[in-house]
Amino acid sequence: MPALRNKNCNYISNKVISITFDGKSYSAYDGDTIASALLRNNIRLIGRSFKYHRPRGIYTCGIEEPNALVQILNEHNEPNTRATIKRVYEGININSQNRWPSLSFDIGSINNILSPIFSAGFYYKTFMGPKGFWKKIYEPLIRHTAGLGKPPKNFRSKSIHQNHNVDILIVGGGLSGLIAARKLINTDNEVLIVEQDSFLGGILKNSNKVKKIDGKSVFDWVKETEKLILESKNIKILKNTLVTTYNFTNHLIALEDKFAGKDIDTNKTELILHKIRTTQTILANGHIERFISFRNNDLPGVMLASSFEKYIERYGVVPDEKPVIFTNNSSAISLVKSLINLNCKPGAYIDSRKKKDIEDETKDYLSKNNIPFYPESEVEGCEGNKKVEKVYIRSSNKEISSINASMLCPSGGFNPDIHLFTQSKGLVKWDDKIISFKPDTAFQNTITLGSVSGNYEFKNLCNEINKKLSFLKVNDLNLDIETNIRDDFSISELWETKTNKMSKWAKSFIDLHNDVTTKDLKQAINEGYDRIEHLKRYTTNSMGTDQGKISSINSLGIVSKILNKKIAEVGTTTYRPPYAPLSFAAIAGRSTYEYYDPERKTPIHNWHIKNNAVFEDVGQWKRPWFFKKNESETMHQAVQRESKQTRQTAGIIDGSTLGKIEIKGKDALEFMNLMYTNAFTKMKPMTSRYALMLGEDGMIMDDGIVCKINDKHFIATTTSSGAPKVLSHMEEFLQTEWPHLKVFLNSITEQFTTFNISGPKAREIIRKVFTDIDFSNEKFPFMTFKTFDYKNTQARIMRASFTGELGYEIYISPKHALELWEQIFNYGKEFNLVPYGTETMHLLRAEKGYVVIGQETDGTVTPLDLNFNWMIGKKKKDFIGKRSLTRSDTAREDRKQLVGLVPIDKSFFIEEGQHIVECENLPNKIKTPIEYLGHISSSYHSPNLNHCISMALIKNGNKLKGKKLFVSTSRGTKNIPVKVVSPVFIDPENKRLVS
Amino acid sequence: MTKILSSDSVNILQKDFLQVLLRGNGRDQFNQIIAKEISIKPPSKNLEISSDDKYIFAKNSFDQWSLLYLVEQDYKKILKIVENLNMSDEILASDYSYGQAYFEISGNNKNEFLNKLTNFDLRSKKFPVSTMAQTLIARIDCSIYNLKDKYIITCNKSYEEYFKNRLIDINNLS
């Protein structure tokens, strides 16, 4: 039989839909959450607990839920979904979690009987030995039985981010938030209201505490307010959106569910992560009811009193017609009134407060309606088979009696929801009147309104809001708020009731989500974990996905009693973002898959694709790695072919990704002399130089070619990924150290497409392309450049090479880049001109002994280590890093230095990154460290020499030429014997280069 | 001109403009040299734009200006201007044409749309008409110019395809 329906509820439609839970089909109403739908069908057992596999039900009616976590099968298996939040739709398929083989019969519940070993700190204590047991036995066992749902296999949808810049953000569209918003209507402030529910109203819709506002029913008042807000020119509302994070400088993060109560359309955005930057934040995010610990306070059927009321008022379902109510405060009477309104009657009303402290109105109302009333009493515990069946009451005379009941509703008081306030670095203060922490000093532009500020009284509310918002110079708003209960809040301290009956099964829980009992707290303190932050981590108390929302203050209460301290002295643990679990898909937004990182493409990119290039990521650039001649060609074959062809005739590479910086001004020469190691003063105009840039520590930072147009105008190239760094480095010194230098810099990386053609036939090809230019060695020698007009655009050709062959580097406007590239191929056809990629480039330069920044260098390599003494302008008074080159450490002769290595047996291949040692074999078990001389920085199979060539940085390498050493391998303990040689393997006399 | 997308509230076109980037100190001599070559005056206030139907002349920062030609021009002429300007040591002029991609965004919803890609505060009180900004949009460096009823956004040409795809993607998802 379905549960009783509250027909007066305005928030649930009459449309019946069908849902599936654990394979069985049920009916629900459109607008239900999973929890309200299940309660409607009288289902109370929903899952098994984390550690002990105890049966658990629905404990709350909101974000604070510690128990009712389910898996949504039809949404990519989404686990740990809060049943109390997730709205149902036609066809939703839900499974319970953490049970095997079934929810009602779960083998893991044996853990409950073994519970003595699962007590506080059990991970640290129980699984200490014997050796090897952790990995093979304990960990797999724990992983199998403990835990929550199963992880999903994929992102369920595409999420996007939405940024907002507003003047005022109101967190929470409840009574306080709406009053604040009404005051701001049509003012100059841009306002955003964020509400986690799909309806505004907060306590007005979740309870029957407020009867009328300004003579209107609360439903009508909220409707009217919402209409006024929507018609205003300055206020926006986001519903189904939860603020999870409050960062520095008033930056807040909120998550919106666009498909709340609807089946997801995977082509649209399901989740939107709102990033809100505001000038002023108004927190009106309310309060959370807390529980009370007693024996078996986790049994299905125990549900917080205000949550029970919310199911009646907000979802129109009465979970039980005669629940037992157990309270330590004045608020629970509104639940009684909600029930009486529907002709239901609580089984008992147990109030722990002193008789004289209990309101006369409450006493009268209970007696008038004939409700069994237990003042100065408490619930000792409850019992039943997978559900509440009997409630044990300790009366004022300490006698224990029992009554039959199927639901039990504790109310342990209310905590202002200070999570966001403390995230913002605000300070909280203990308030003895409400027995909780409340906001005290804000750190940012933060205002708290209503119950989050610790004000639980409706008649004060407008006053409070008018006062706190007066600085905004907005009109006062005074509402006549008529309540159903007495407005002044009264509470007596009660965290835990004493347990009379002891059994293996019985437990009094402090954290339902992580299965922490009140006994665990005591044990942890006995073991010395008496600081609250330590205690939390040792017991895992309030470390679940619910972050102990209904229980963390209770644990402070219990701890303070044991330590005999005030709660304020015990302190709280730190509240950290997020407020509630946040989907990874939402955080990632569109920065996934194809948009993981922005991609840069050269003007020749499409040609590369057509010619079967395989791409490599260089920074954000997509560069051809190698070109596949046919489907079956492997990378090794392609690279060997490209390398060989380039040295035989000619090859061309797209070098557009090289960074290019234009440097101009009266003091350009002085500036360049300071930035680079090289001496540029005597360099002739229209010549170029290979140049090195150091950090102030003397280590190589970047390299490139510097072209000197004249003393006042230079163009420098940088490595492809180093371009932004180099420009910023140059700007830094111009702006900070040498502002007196008149120099201007522009990045012109994208303004020139760059090709490098090299090989013995390069000249013959390029002559055919540019017929007006004299390419003879005499007129166009190595390391010079010419500028000329190409189809009305300025172009530049430089004689330079990174392969060791005769080479030309062409800089051309991107406007004509592709046509020129294709033209070069037309002319190059007869010479078998080959396009090559970065891998061949690396191989060819290694044959010639040229270094690559980031491969031969790693931030610990000086120019001297690479034998670049010739590149250092020693006569220059100063340049960045110069002084560091003579520091005792950098001037040492036995530093690691660049050498070449070849295997003595030419059939061996040396791997990059391997270590160089002096011993032939590594011992099977390494007992004492083996002296390591250096590492392999580059290694290739040279098609032109037909054996492996390697570059390495070896301690004292300069003095080791000709020596035999060994290189480790990834395949075993036998090392490869190698000979130390010069790193220049091809054309050491530079004959090809200058030919 | 290519249409990238158009909906009730956002329209995006890709355009081909010519552009010159200038560096200098902004003092008298600088202004005089520019006056000889270019008919409109470079703005003196940071982030300000002088514009009409044909030009945008914007001050990107204290020593940097961008000149965009909104109507078709003889490219040769622009290159000549760059060459002439560079005769002086007081100025570094670099031709930026063909190295940048240009997008024109209009429509009532353009702010909300762009705020899916950038956290930049586009509200008119923070980003008034006839000003420009350099900022991150879709995680890449862009310049954005506020021309009353539309924005012009420029980014490096190498990002053109990525940026276009991001615009279309966001439009499809929302």
Next chain:
Amino acid sequence: MILIDCPYCGEREQSEFTNGGEAHVIRPKNPEALSDKEWGQYVFYRSNPKGIFYERWNHTHGCRKWFNAVRDTSTDTILKIYKLTDNRPDISEFQSSLKSPSGEPAVGSGNFAVKK
């Protein structure tokens, strides 16, 4: 994500900026005249206070300009932003804000959320 007020572009999010370490570390005029120790002091040594810190920022993804800021490292509050050409503000300007709102100790970390 803090907000930084670039002196040339206005308020922007931290993601547009790069931190450049301690400010007012002046490159020695005559490096060759310095001992290894003195030079090492310039290259490698920086102060790392809890509290008031003078540092440099670069608006990398905006105008690419460098500027200085005074930041309280214990709360991440930027107390002042000034151009490289401006004088270094005196520390006495900021003394009152040395403590975070929770009154943390002068050294060490700690999270103090409760008013004592």
